[in-house]
Amino acid sequence: MLVGHLRPLLVGKTIRGVSVRRDKVVRPSKPNNLARALRGARVAELSRRGKYIVFHLQTDNGPLKLVGHLGMTGRMWLTELEAPLPKHAAVVLNFDSAKFVFEDTRYFGRLSLDTSPLARLGPEPLDSGFTAAYLRSRLKASRQAIKVKLLDQRLVAGIGNIYASEALHRAGISPNLPATRLRNEQVRALWRAIRAVLRGAVRYGSTVPLNFGSGNSDGFFYYGRAQGTPDYYEEKLRVYGRENQPCPKCGARIRRRVQAARSTFYCPNCQH
DNA sequence: CACCATGTTCCTTG
């Protein structure tokens, strides 16, 4: 989604200036080195890999990849050069007639020239490389609770804490079940559920009215849902964040438990 | 004050 919206706004444009306002979020950790590497680079393409956004740049020294990650609270958008910066603006890339803002309240996100995290990622869940057979072989080798396993980006890229709970509920599988204990039918159901949940999220993301230019029609993209549109939690999530509410499948009370320091939501009646 | 939060990485312990 973010990539789809930023791509037409950034491709072909040249970075004229780099302002690092929070050193922690950039690599190399010397902000001047990042600025030197990026200045004068042209954006050739944007792509997504797992939860990472990849800026494919063309520089005088050849191609260069800039890797972004939103962490939990990151946002990226394009706005006017004169627009005021938000309190937690972490990095600003200046172009000729607009600026790219990476804002991150908690500063867990990254904007980095280090591409090594990409190499560690498992297959994209919606690509042909992610098959039920692959999933079965990887789960067979692990005694880890399946919910925790789904968060491992080396298994499959892009599943976060929300979608892990959602996929397990849709597949009717207990989050606590050791990965190796899933029967073949369960692996197949989980494989289908992961793909359905992520496809649904992408579809929703492509249709929700976005907030352009903080409500004005100035043509600049701001990544966020427009005011008055229903949020994803209210509309689509079946168990996440719904402790004590009725399961949409069977009506039993949805429970919350903590696994690997993350909340898991599940229905004790229809997930086994 | 308490607890919670869409993520990743590192460390310790067993």
Next chain:
DNA sequence: CCAAGGAACATGGT
């Protein structure tokens, strides 16, 4: 080697 648990990072909402 593996897994579990905790902490760190840092800010804000309830």
